[in-house]
Amino acid sequence: MHSVVCLKQVPDVTEVKIDPETNTLVRVGVPSITNPYDVNALEEALRLKDKFGGKVTVITMGPQMAEEILNKAVGMGADEGILLSDRSFAGADTLATSYVLSMAIKKISEKEKVDLVFCGKQAIDGDTAQVGPGIAARLNYPLLTYINSIEDCNTENGSVKVKRKVKSGYEITETKMPAVITANRDINQVRYESLPDLIKAARYKAIVWGKNDLNLEEKRLGLSGSPTMVRDIFAPEEKHGGEKIYFDENKADETIDYLINKLVPSVIIPN
Amino acid sequence: MALIITAKKCIGCGICVQACPVDALEIVNGISVVDEEKCIKCGKCVRVCPTSAIELEGYIKPKDTKPKKVISAEEANMSCSGVWVLIEQSNGEAAEVSWELIGEARKLADKLSTEVAGVVLGENVDKIIPDCFAYGADTVYVVDNPVLKDYRTEPYSQSLSKLIKEYSPEVVLMGATTLGRDLAGHTATLVNTGLTADCTELSIEEETRLLRQTRPAFGGNVMATIVCADHRPQMATVRPKVMEMPVKKPGRAGKVVREELEMKEEEVLTKILEKISEKSGAVYLDKADVIVAAGKGIGTKENMKLVEDLAEVLGGTIGASRAAVEAGWIDVSHQVGQTGFTVRPKLYISVGISGAIQHLVGMQTSDVIIAINCDENAPIFNIADYGIVGDFQVILPKLTEAFRKKLGS
Numbered sequence: 023m024h025s026v027v028c029l030k031q032v033p034d035v036t037e038v039k040i041d042p043e044t045n046t047l048v049r050v051g052v053p054s055i056t057n058p059y060d061v062n063a064l065e066e067a068l069r070l071k072d073k074f075g076g077k078v079t080v081i082t083m084g085p086q087m088a089e090e091i092l093n094k095a096v097g098m099g100a101d102e103g104i105l106l107s108d109r110s111f112a113g114a115d116t117l118a119t120s121y122v123l124s125m126a127i128k129k130i131s132e133k134e135k136v137d138l139v140f141c142g143k144q145a146i147d148g149d150t151a152q153v154g155p156g157i158a159a160r161l162n163y164p165l166l167t168y169i170n171s172i173e174d175c176n177t178e179n180g181s182v183k184v185k186r187k188v189k190s191g192y193e194i195t196e197t198k199m200p201a202v203i204t205a206n207r208d209i210n211q212v213r214y215e216s217l218p219d220l221i222k223a224a225r226y227k228a229i230v231w232g233k234n235d236l237n238l239e240e241k242r243l244g245l246s247g248s249p250t251m252v253r254d255i256f257a258p259e260e261k262h263g264g265e266k267i268y269f270d271e272n273k274a275d276e277t278i279d280y281l282i283n284k285l286v287p288s289v290i291i292p293n
Numbered sequence: 294m295a296l297i298i299t300a301k302k303c304i305g306c307g308i309c310v311q312a313c314p315v316d317a318l319e320i321v322n323g324i325s326v327v328d329e330e331k332c333i334k335c336g337k338c339v340r341v342c343p344t345s346a347i348e349l350e351g352y353i354k355p356k357d358t359k360p361k362k363v364i365s366a367e368e369a370n371m372s373c374s375g376v377w378v379l380i381e382q383s384n385g386e387a388a389e390v391s392w393e394l395i396g397e398a399r400k401l402a403d404k405l406s407t408e409v410a411g412v413v414l415g416e417n418v419d420k421i422i423p424d425c426f427a428y429g430a431d432t433v434y435v436v437d438n439p440v441l442k443d444y445r446t447e448p449y450s451q452s453l454s455k456l457i458k459e460y461s462p463e464v465v466l467m468g469a470t471t472l473g474r475d476l477a478g479h480t481a482t483l484v485n486t487g488l489t490a491d492c493t494e495l496s497i498e499e500e501t502r503l504l505r506q507t508r509p510a511f512g513g514n515v516m517a518t519i520v521c522a523d524h525r526p527q528m529a530t531v532r533p534k535v536m537e538m539p540v541k542k543p544g545r546a547g548k549v550v551r552e553e554l555e556m557k558e559e560e561v562l563t564k565i566l567e568k569i570s571e572k573s574g575a576v577y578l579d580k581a582d583v584i585v586a587a588g589k590g591i592g593t594k595e596n597m598k599l600v601e602d603l604a605e606v607l608g609g610t611i612g613a614s615r616a617a618v619e620a621g622w623i624d625v626s627h628q629v630g631q632t633g634f635t636v637r638p639k640l641y642i643s644v645g646i647s648g649a650i651q652h653l654v655g656m657q658t659s660d661v662i663i664a665i666n667c668d669e670n671a672p673i674f675n676i677a678d679y680g681i682v683g684d685f686q687v688i689l690p691k692l693t694e695a696f697r698k699k700l701g702s
Contacts, residue, residue, distance in 0.1 A: 033322065033323040052323060053322070054323065058619070085319055085320050087319075109316060112311040113306060113307045114307075116488065117482065117487060149490065150488075150490040152474075152478035153478075155482065156482040159450070160482060164563045165446045165447075165563075189388075189470060189471055189472065190383065191568065191569045193568055194566045196564050196566055197564070201562075207619075245308060248487070249485075249487030249523065249524035250487035250489060250521050251520060251522065252343045252518070252519060253498075253505065254517070254518040255344050255517050256515065263674050268669075268682045268683070269687070270683075274687070274688075274691055275691075278692055281679060281681075282696060282699055
């Protein structure tokens with residue numbers, strides 16, 4: 023059982039604040055983390071390895087700094103980490119990103135057959151959920167998105183059975199490996215790192231592949247390989263706020279009465 | 294003289310990194326950082342930065358920040374025409390978002406002087422066709438085949454990409470639903486074009502005929518307008534309930550184009566073995582009249598109780614911000630916002646939610662919004678009808694009690 027897990031280093035958007043004076047984004051000091059959905063995807067791949075043996079390879083595309091998240095993944099139990107880093111990759115949109123990732127997976131699978139490719143459902147910085155489907159389309163692997171659990175994995179006949187979230191509930195779906203799976207957060211509880219793995223991670227040096235290692239077409243990379251471009255960036259339209267009430271505990275009852283009287287008539291409540 | 298990067302403006306897009314001829318720039322923690330020793334102060338990064346975050350003394354960024362390559366309408370269209378909407382359906386029932394998008398497509402198509410087309414994929418879907426016309430489509434492309442009975446990526450994406458290659462639409466829209474996001478990402482890759490997810494606003498840029506696709510970006514704290522200049526079609530997914538529902542005009546007619554599916558059932562590797570309807574879906578956030586929503590500010594899972602009590606007395610439903618969901622205090626099925634539900638209740642009470650744009654886009658059209666937060670600068674107050682600055686642990690129980698008395702329950 024060989025799984026490749028695609029990871030993305032993202033700013034921890036829950037830590038991003040808005041500067042109240044300029045109403046702009048404060049990105050300084052925002053920590054970088056592994057996209058949380060990807061961590062669940064990795065955990066699921068590790069569980070399959072625990073059950074069936076085999077190997078977990080983690081890959082990420084990004085600047086040198088993204089190596090950190092590969093080491094963290096090794097600390098969780100991944101066997102090998104590959105950093106896809108090249109100046110020509112910068113500015114890539116999801117189309118150019120899935121190109122590089124899929125070419126890397128192709129190269130990995132030439133050396134060692136790949137059974138499953140894991141991605142998080144989406145990344146918390148872009149929220150597009152496009153790269154997983156893009157990889158599947160490029161590799162011509164079947165795609166299973168929004169997976170809540172892997173029900174069964176048959177290494178003999180090469181099939182995988184999953185439970186996936188759909189609009190009306192859930193579906194039990196089966197497909198042939200190799201396949202691409204994108205994971206929901208509730209697929210599992212992420213493990214604590216073991217000491218031996220942490221020691222391994224501390225000494226681990228990820229493999230780095232650039233443009234020339236992957237035999238890539240220059241025009242499909244980075245900015246030039248990205249059909250979408252940012253035209254404008256602006257602060258969200260500020261709506262005019264309504265009434266602001268500073269809650270004073272000494273006048274609590276008054277304030278509550280005031281609010282209730284305002285609300286009750288304007289609200290559904292059959293009074 | 295040095296290169297100055299204003300961290301506040303930098304969005305970490307990496308465009309400058311690629312533009313730099315001497316490798317002096319790097320994205321560190323999401324912000325571009327310059328290595329002064331390597332920098333030759335050529336100004337290339339200043340020129341390409343989309344947010345004017347980079348300054349260099351004596352170097353003035355050209356006024357026109359738009360990409361150099363502004364193409365003519367004829368070139369841009371590349372002989373493509375038509376605004377298409379994928380009509381999402383299950384068991385012959387169309388999803389409402391598809392009609393909202395037909396309405397939006399109508400506005401865009403009128404600007405472009407082109408037609409609106411609905412794309413219907415499935416089995417026994419003919420009864421949807423008249424509705425497509427009634428909501429504003431001029432043409433309906435239909436692929437009706439047993440293989441398409443239930444949604445599976447492979448045959449759906451193959452059908453849609455084949456239609457796109459054959460008829461060359463200018464724009465393709467679909468709902469940002471589980472199905473739409475699965476299909477859009479796959480199909481856009483097969484037809485090798487750009488895709489913008491979760492748009493909240495679409496418009497046409499007159500001089501270029503380009504589709505301006507606006508969405509919250511970079512953690513949802515800014516809005517970005519994206520264009521796809523030299524690939525066709527321009528593809529976008531749009532959140533349900535963001536666009537207005539068009540008026541239905543029964544009896545309106547149009548052209549039906551039928552296509553065959555090339556894929557045979559035995560060629561489809563993915564099989565659906567079982568469907569389980571969600572029973573625990575008692576949340577019905579999108580149908581609730583009253584929502585009491587909790588955010589990171591409530592601090593602990595135990596404090597959810599205060600929120601639940603208020604929701605109960607109001608006969609409301611519990612909502613949550615993404616931070617509260619990610620903290621594990623409440624299930625993701627309660628999440629309101631860009632990645633959760635878009636809601637429009639009569640009363641929305643937010644507790645300890647600061648109001649990131651991603652949350653706001655999901656609830657700002659509520660009839661009455663009450664915000665309770667201890668931070669008087671929280672952005673949520675900008676959209677609240679009544680903003681209460683104070684401690685929710687004191688306010689909520691009093692509010693619950695007062696409502697209970699008033700409502701006599």
